[in-house]
Amino acid sequence: MALMRWQLAYPEQPIPWKVFALVPMLVGVVVFFIGRRKGPYLSMAGFIFIGIGLLIWYFVLGETRMPEGVMLPEFYNSLGAMHGTIMVFLGIVPLSVGAFGNYVLPLQIGAPDMAFPKLNMASYWVFLLGGIMMLSSFFLPGGAAQSGWTSYAPLAVISPGQTVWLISMICIITSSLLGAVNFITTIIQLRTKGMTWMRLPFFVWAQLVTSFLLLLAFPPLEAAAVLQLMDRLASTSFFMPSGLVVSGQVLTEYTGGGSPLLWQHLFWFLAHPEVYVLILPAMGIVAEVIANNSRKPLWGYNSLVYATVFLGFMSFIVWAHHMFLTGMGATMATFFQTTTMIISIPSIIILTALFISLWGGSIRFNTPMLFALAFLPMFGIGGLTGLPLGLAPSDIHLHDTYYVIGHFHYVVAPGTIFALLAGIYYWFPKMTGKLLNEKLGKVHFWGSFVFMNGVFSPMFIQGFAGISRRLWDGGTTYLHAQPYLYLNEMISVSAWLLGIFQIPFVINLVWTLAKGKKVGDNVWEATTLEWSAAPSPPVPHGNFKSEPEVYHPAYEYSLKSNGRDYTPQNEPLKG
Amino acid sequence: MENTDVQEVKRHIRVYLYTFSALAVLTVVTVAAASLNVAVGTGIFIAMVIATVKGTLVAGNFMHLFSEKKLVYLVLIITVFLFFVMLCIILSTINDQVLSVS
Amino acid sequence: MIEVLRYFGLPTNYSTQGVEIDAMLSWIHWLMLILFVGWGGFFIWTLFKFRASKNPRGDYKGVKSHFSRYVEVAVAVLEVILLVGFAFPAWNSRVEGIPPENKAVVVRVVAEQFVWNIHYPGADGVFGRTDYKLINKVDNPLGLDRSDPMAKDDITTINQMYLPVNRPVIVHLSSKDVIHSFNLPGFRVKQDVVPGMTIPTWFEPIKTTLELTRELAQTYDLDSSTDTLATDLIVSISNKIISEAIQYEIGGTTVTLPPGKEISIMDLIQLKSAGVEQISVQPKTEIACAQLCGLGHYRMRGFVTIQTRDEFDAWLDSQAEELIEDEEDDWW
């Protein structure tokens, strides 16, 4: 809003975005020092980065949707690249893996802590370093990176701001690697007595597969980042072919001989598994919330687990579906189209199992459940629209248009973000001992739900029309974009309203923390260990008073045998 | 390797020394083989075979992989497999590039 | 069935391959729709049926049948059909079915920040030698070596691509600086342009720009008795929604139709009374750049004009003549 007013009042002047970006950072610092344990620490950091990413995004939307020079193309490109990077690497991953994983996972498997607490801290600090560096790159003379989050060479090698992006990415990747080592070790080694593999809550499985993806897919990008850094700083030519002429000038410092496509391969070898890193923990959260609020066991737990493992494995061999149009020949296109179609099957299995889990339940529509339920069709839309992209011929028309933007935002925004919100509402009593207000929660949900769709569904139409992504003016100059430019306005307005509907959420958080009433240890009457065996909020050291023992699978709801409709994992089944 | 007694360790030390000699000899062999004038392909093949043998010796004996648990094998097999996937698929995709003949 | 995506923004198709691609797009979207509606229906019904207020106690077992397995298998089978029946053949014809050069028009397109340089081989049908060292921003953006006999008759244009109708076009794409993407949305053509390599792509236009203009214009013909185009009266609008403000006079006062507005019957009547006799829709035969290539990515825009064979040949001749004149100028 402030931005719009600015635009109306001083159309010629750049917006004071530094002020906008500084406010949440200051808030972040304050929050940071108030936080106590590392779980909340990380969650706060993740939150703040998401908030900042979101914020920055509103400037961009202001730009695309309202032409007339709110900002220069270089700044728009910076915002685009930074929005993608911040949301993916500094927002979702730390929040869903770093925060939820770190906090919930040891509790769910009955462990006193992560296997390597010191490593955990190291990973956190390296992450913070990378994150701060990334954000501060806005303040550098050349501005922040401008080549998209994909940083395709040679553009990335020759445009300003990229060096800092690369260095921070190296930090962030290192942090993720350390985190992944810790997670896997924790899950394998620290499961409590009786916690066999098939008794693990699904969330833990999701985290395990995610960690493997982090562990094995991130290093190639680290290598690639080092190589690109060398290209920039030492004028090597790993990604620079011979004979480049930039604006009439021959680039003499490069001897050439490199391959721009190599960067894309190394990048997507990471970035495709990365998208499953974004979605798997979200699916884990949704599964927890659905099992709990439908008051019955997850349907097809085994198939969920196998599908997830298979998905993780397959995600390593589909990456070049982002590169169909780089001139891929028939053989490899056949290969990647086939693997891409194959990888859609486990997703369908997972979603189906979650749907069917609802059948026969006694469904409680509280806020976490609403977010979790909304996740299903929203992810469904996102996932289904991945199919035409995965078929190379139809990708010809859709590649790099707003259809792609629509596709992945449906999976990450009303998908992952909704799941994370479900997680926040669900585990908030665990972290603080207080329950978030339901009324405010419902307002938050319905507002977000309506406007999320308002933001992202028009993008499919723009995509069909062939409007390219990453256009500073949103397509104003293109004839073929004309009929659908009016949608930009609708998208912008929805996005602002979406933002406004986050206010009840923030109020809810603050208000509950300050004034909320304490609730019991197991408000949701859940079966998993974090609720049934540990106090809420958990004791500062060691999580549990004594080692809990597990007697049965994770979701024993609606058994008739004991008086309640749930049997905690650490309570033997009767009869 | 935990709880091995002193005798056991002494036996290990002998293995380490054998391994060392093998590695040293193989290093010399590689260098010697490289100075033979074989075709590039063959040269790469020989060098990689020797390097793999040396690598196996280091991993197997110094890193005790030969007597390691299943779990570690599992992790390593997945990793090595994915490495080959990365290498082979990147190579074959880049070689399956549509190009104009000029 | 196949046309349905037109209503969701898919532009009219101007090429042979577009037919194939559009068919694929619509089949897969039908499949997606069925899946979405199927699951969605089940979902909503479940939520309604098993809400806690009606069903206070959950059922431990839930669904016992294995119906979902059949659905999953069915989806897999449909995906295989799409792959084998549509995707593989269509892609193969894209990358392996490139027609022989003597049966096609061959063009080179060299992308640079933020311009499309078009290079025709000229009468001899052979592209002249180019060398990046000869590149001169002002008068030789391609680095064409005019001393090469093959290069003498080569025609180059900037951002303007002329092509004949009903004849395959082979485009050899290369880039001088960064990655671009050669995108002709109306023709369903898109191909990344990667520096360091020359990538071919091909397509076959099925209508001339003029035909398209006429065809689209007829939809909005204000006076159905006129079937000739009064070009000076054409107002540029597209799909009923005007892109630029239209100004016209009625009874001495200027009326402005703001851009982005849909034209109503009233507007049409007013337009007509202002003397506008026909409104044409400009066909969207543009070259767009689909890959982020720097600050000017958003304005990297070229135009394609499809002509009849004769017109195209005439255009080539006129270009060749200009070339000779230029040379004589140089001589003096």
Add this chain to the structure above:
Amino acid sequence: MEIPYTVSPRPDTGIHNGKLGIWLFLASEVMLFGALFSTYILLRTSAIDWPLGSDNLNVPLGTFNTLILIISSVTMVMAWASLMMKDFKKYKLYMGLTIFLGILFLVVKIAFEYAPKFAHHHYPSTNTFFGIYFVLTGLHALHVLGGILVNGYFWGPGSKMWKKAPQQFINRIEIAGLYWHFVDLVWIFLFPTLYLL
């Protein structure tokens, strides 16, 4: 509750936390060097001509360094074996030797290999061969440096742990050893690829 299996192995997996952790870390290192290795192969196979390593690099020095690293691997494993035999003095000796050899490796690398290269105006930007050479060996050298620092810690201040928790200390040395051997192993592949082929 305390974190279990920090010292003794978990019965069903057979290993303790630290060991699983280091192997996982090494797995990611395999992918890191694997990606660089793939880059090397790709650039080389698509290059028009590729300078021969043995014409541009100092093979005797490379061989020497290979032997240094192999010896250091032996001393490293001996340091661990000495601890197993409860001989702390020998441990100090072997660990010291390992560190010394590591430093020697770096000195040879930097002073006798890199420096003359720069003096002859062979920079990473000279051609793709030198580019990948400097990146691969440079990253490897950083790993050696990291290993030296870790080993140095366990040789100096870290060795106090031997008194308090001998088994845990042995575990740590074993883990440090695994890392060190891995660095050696990487070199065993780098040496022929870069210097000989």
